[in-house]
Amino acid sequence: MTESKPGDGTVAWRRLWADTATALGDRTQARWMCEVASGCDGAEFLAELDQPAANAMVAHLDAMIARRLAGEPLQYVLGRWQFRTLDLMIDRRVLIPRPETEWVCETALAAARAMARSSLTIVDLGTGSGAIGLSMAAELAPGSASVWLTDISADALDVASANLAGIAGSAASVRVVKGSWFEALPEELRGIIDVIVANPPYIAVGDPDVEADVTSWEPHLALFAGGDGLGDIRVIVAGAVDWLRRGGAVVLEIGSDQGDATRSLLRAAGLAEVEIRQDLTGRDRIAIARRA
Numbered sequence: 574m575t576e577s578k579p580g581d582g583t584v585a586w587r588r589l590w591a592d593t594a595t596a597l598g599d600r601t602q603a604r605w606m607c608e609v610a611s612g613c614d615g616a617e618f619l620a621e622l623d624q625p626a627a628n629a630m631v632a633h634l635d636a637m638i639a640r641r642l643a644g645e646p647l648q649y650v651l652g653r654w655q656f657r658t659l660d661l662m663i664d665r666r667v668l669i670p671r672p673e674t675e676w677v678c679e680t681a682l683a684a685a686r687a688m689a690r691s692s693l694t695i696v697d698l699g700t701g702s703g704a705i706g707l708s709m710a711a712e713l714a715p716g717s718a719s720v721w722l723t724d725i726s727a728d729a730l731d732v733a734s735a736n737l738a739g740i741a742g743s744a745a746s747v748r749v750v751k752g753s754w755f756e757a758l759p760e761e762l763r764g765i766i767d768v769i770v771a772n773p774p775y776i777a778v779g780d781p782d783v784e785a786d787v788t789s790w791e792p793h794l795a796l797f798a799g800g801d802g803l804g805d806i807r808v809i810v811a812g813a814v815d816w817l818r819r820g821g822a823v824v825l826e827i828g829s830d831q832g833d834a835t836r837s838l839l840r841a842a843g844l845a846e847v848e849i850r851q852d853l854t855g856r857d858r859i860a861i862a863r864r865a
């Protein structure tokens with residue numbers, strides 16, 4: 574795959590990076606792949622540029638190039654992706670964490686911090702890789718929150734559990750539970766949750782606007798939610814009043830055309846202070862509401 578591939582451990586990383594960039598037509602992606610293959614990041618990788626790569630590393634790099642050229646998303650090929658402060662392990666068992674979800678997490682963090690309580694209970698429903706919930710556990714003051722990660726997919730929870738190790742000291746406050754939305758939670762959390770956050774599936778089945786890359790590679794369980802894309806949002810909104818404490822907040826990522834419908838659902842469920850916020854492109858992206 575790379576032109577310089579004698580397989581005898583004599584090719585330096587500088588040459589492998591250049592050849593990978595040529596193969597991919599992208600120098601940045603090439604560097605990330607070389608970093609993963611070499612096991613060295615950033616300045617450490619630059620310090621290795623004139624060192625020969627071991628055969629196994631070249632083979633790993635070649636396999637990554639082949640997967641990328643076959644159309645697999647870069648994040649799955651690399652097997653990791655940055656989300657806020659975390660370097661998450663990512664593979665085809667989970668949705669690739671998106672930049673807009675970093676704002677959802679920011680909104681949930683702001684809601685949690687504004688509560689100024691010494692001990693918070695936070696639930697990330699449909700956690701996937703653990704991106705939102707683990708970020709909250711890592712970014713809130715140590716010991717200030719218990720964070721529950723849920724998913725219906727055992728595969729996703731395996732990935733989230735692997736990522737739990739990446740937050741070191743904050744991991745003690747995190748629990749991972751399997752089940753459909755609120756059914757995953759123990760009864761004692763009913764009525765005492767401070768923040769419910771979720772990026773549920775919200776694409777309508779058959780939506781012609783979904784990119785082929787997304788439907789071909791990402792888990793459909795993470796993407797689609799019935800004929801109008803609101804099936805899972807309805808379930809979460811309906812349960813939120815019951816599971817939140819008074820003053821607790823629910824924060825949802827929503828589709829760009831789901832603001833009005835989600836606002837109506839939140840109000841009809843008896844939630845207060847309902848707000849729909851837009852992303853950087855001006856499209857509906859976040860719904861937030863509170864139990865009065």
Ligand SMILES: C[S@@+](CC[C@H](N)C(=O)[O-])C[C@H]1O[C@@H](n2cnc3c(N)ncnc32)[C@H](O)[C@@H]1O
Pocket residue numbers: 667668669670671674698699700701702703704705723724725726729752753754771772773774775794795796805
């Ligand atoms: C859009 S992905 C979000 C993943 C992650 N929270 C993120 O933001 O990257 C939706 C997640 O919801 C999970 N899910 C789908 N149906 C579910 C259900 N009935 N109960 C719990 N989780 C569900 C999927 O397995 C998937 O991990």
